[in-house]
Amino acid sequence: MENINWSDLTFGYMKTDYNVRSYYKNGQWSELEISDSENINLHIAATCLHYGQEAFEGLKAFKGKDGKVRIFRMHENALRMQASSRGILMAEFPVELFEKAVVEVVKRNLRFVPPYESGASLYIRPLLIGTSSQVGVSPSKEYLFIVFVTPVGPYFKTGFKPTPYAILRDYDRAAPQGTGTVKVGGNYAASLVAGEIAHQKGYSAVLYLDSKEKKYIDECGPANFFGIKNNTYITPESNSILPSITNKSLMTLASEIGMKVERRPIPVEELSTFEEAGACGTAAVISPVERIDDLDKNKSYIFSKDGSPGVLSEKLYNKLRAIQYGDEEDKHGWVTLIDFKVPA
Ligand SMILES: *Cc1c(COP(=O)(O)O)cnc(C)c1O
Numbered sequence: 001m002e003n004i005n006w007s008d009l010t011f012g013y014m015k016t017d018y019n020v021r022s023y024y025k026n027g028q029w030s031e032l033e034i035s036d037s038e039n040i041n042l043h044i045a046a047t048c049l050h051y052g053q054e055a056f057e058g059l060k061a062f063k064g065k066d067g068k069v070r071i072f073r074m075h076e077n078a079l080r081m082q083a084s085s086r087g088i089l090m091a092e093f094p095v096e097l098f099e100k101a102v103v104e105v106v107k108r109n110l111r112f113v114p115p116y117e118s119g120a121s122l123y124i125r126p127l128l129i130g131t132s133s134q135v136g137v138s139p140s141k142e143y144l145f146i147v148f149v150t151p152v153g154p155y156f157k158t159g160f161k162p163t164p165y166a167i168l169r170d171y172d173r174a175a176p177q178g179t180g181t182v183k184v185g186g187n188y189a190a191s192l193v194a195g196e197i198a199h200q201k202g203y204s205a206v207l208y209l210d211s212k213e214k215k216y217i218d219e220c221g222p223a224n225f226f227g228i229k230n231n232t233y234i235t236p237e238s239n240s241i242l243p244s245i246t247n248k249s250l251m252t253l254a255s256e257i258g259m260k261v262e263r264r265p266i267p268v269e270e271l272s273t274f275e276e277a278g279a280c281g282t283a284a285v286i287s288p289v290e291r292i293d294d295l296d297k298n299k300s301y302i303f304s305k306d307g308s309p310g311v312l313s314e315k316l317y318n319k320l321r322a323i324q325y326g327d328e329e330d331k332h333g334w335v336t337l338i339d340f341k342v343p344a
Contacts, residue, residue: 004112004114004151006114006115006118006120006151006153007118007120007153008153009114009118009120009151009152009153010152010153011123011152011153011155011283012150012152013150014112014150014151015038016109016112016148016149016150016151017036017108017109017111017112018034018035018036018105018108018109019034019035019036019037019038019105019146019147019148019149020032020033020034020035020101020104020105020108020146020147020148021033021035021040021144021145021146021147022093022097022101022144022145023131023142023143023144023145024091024142024143024144024145025142029091029093029094029097029145032097032100032101032104034104034108038148040144040146042131043131043132043133044133045133045134045135046129046130046131046132046133046140047130047131047132047134047139047140048129048130048131048140050135051130051137052088052184052185052186052189053088053089053090053129053130053139053140054127054128054129054130054184054185054186055081055084055085055087055088055090055127055128055182055183055184055185056081056125056126056127056128056183056184056185057077057080057081057124057125057126057127057183058077058123058124058125058282058283059071059072059073059074059077059102059123059124059126059245059282060072060121060122060123060124060152060282060324061106061113061121061122061124061149061338062113062116062121062122062324062325062326063113063114063115063116063121063325064116064325064326064327065116065325065326065327066326067116068326068337068338069106069110069113069122069337069338070324070325070326070330070335070336070337070338071102071103071106071124071335071336071338072323072324072334072335073245073249073334073335074098074099074102074103074124074336075095075099076245076248077098077102077126077245078093078095078098078099078102079095080183080243080245081093081098081126081128081183082095083181083182084128084182084183084184085128086182087179087181087182087184088179088182088184088186089139090128090130090139090140090143091143093128093145098126098145099336101126101145101147102124102126102147103336103338105124105147105148105149106122106124106149106338107338109122109149110338110340112149112150112151113151114151116325118153118154119153119154120151120152120153120154121151121152121154121324122149122150122151122152123149123150123151123152123282124147124148124149125147125148125149125150126145126146126147127145127146127147128143128144128145128146129143129144130142130143131143131144152283155283155284155285155287156284160286160288160309160314160317161288161307161308161309162288162289162290162303162304162307162308162309163203163204163287163288163289163290164202164203164204164289164290164291164292164293165198165203165204165205165206165207165220165279165289165291165292165293166198166201166203166205166206166207166292166293166295167206167207167208167209167268167292167293167294167295167296167297168194168197168198168206168295168296169209169214169294169295169296169297170296171191171193171194171197171206171208172190172208172211173187173190173191173194173206173208173211173218173221174187174190174208174211174218174240175211175240176210176211176212176239176240177239177240178240180218180238180239180240180241180242181239181240181241181242181243182242183242187242188221188222191206191208191221191222194206194221195221201295203293204279204287205220205221205222205223205279206220206221207219207220207225207292208220208221209268210238210240210265211240214268215267215268216236216238216265216266216267216268217236217266217267217268217271218236218238218240218241219236219238219241219242219244219279220279222281222283223244223246223279223280223281223283223284223287224236224241224242224244224246224247224279224280224281225266225277225278225279225280226247226250226277226278226280227266227270227271227274227276227277228259228274228275228276228277228278228310228312228313229273229274229275229276230260231258231259231260231312232259232260232261232262233250233251233254233255233259233260233261233262233312233316234261234262234263234264234266234274235247235251235261235262235263235266236263236264236265236266237263237264237265238265244280244281245282246280246281246282246285246286246320247280247281249320249334250280250286250316250320251263252332253316253319253320254312254316257315257316257319259312268294271292271301272301274301274303275303275310276288276303276309276310276311276312276313277289277292277301277303277310278309278310278313285317285320285321285324286313286316286317286320288303288304288309288310288313288314289303289304290302290303290304290307291303291304323335
């Protein structure tokens, strides 16, 4: 086996040994198929290419100090992919088959699960696309589910550090009653221009406001948002944000450590009252927010003056990571342990 330099991994793509696939045809999903090819054979008129019938998921597997591999909350990802399918009229992939496929793809690529000490992990990417050939606008009759993996580095190579975010009022990632609540590629396509502008101006990401009134906080492109004040974890309630599994987990942990948890609309001006703020998602768990610049209003909200993350954000981050790597007891049944019997 080639030598992987675990400490040099980024959030990129590296070829691994196998991926797992299932095909939907005549109203039925096929048995899981193991493939060693990185390519698929796709009809030029497939609905995913023309009308955006594509949904995806993202989750991770972690190797513990004990050498065991743990997959975090895959049941939630299975359910969310079904919700995404309902959102853009695709066939729903069965939950049990999703879990079986995820376990299978991890088992078949165990040599790519980074060692505990590296702080890296195995990123798992399930996706679902419409594949039938048609030119008229209507949902596909056939679908392809794929799950592949790739090792990814720790998000914070230089430590857990706050970064700046920007509000760009001329851009929306999702419509008020649109597809913001489902994990579909179209939302990401819609967010690329604003994301690029923010990056060019030196920000990590855009913090989106509700697209109807621009009064309330929605989320940060690919991550949910939370603020902390008075020992309370506060995260937006909105019809156009994606229900983050990381956020859901952090809410549970916050109340476990004695914080209050509120899920409600957050007016933009309330940002000035938060002691800490963060973006949360699978990639980083928590990405602490240093400040938020509301560029069109010439206003800044500052959460970190000395470049260090907030105490409670860091506590929540460490607690969630400890569960993922098996350093702390999995009280909520969030983790699936892979048994090491190598498949014949
Ligand atoms: C995937 C995603 C998140 C984060 O969800 P997790 O389940 O925590 O990884 C947040 N916002 C959007 C728009 C997403 O697509």
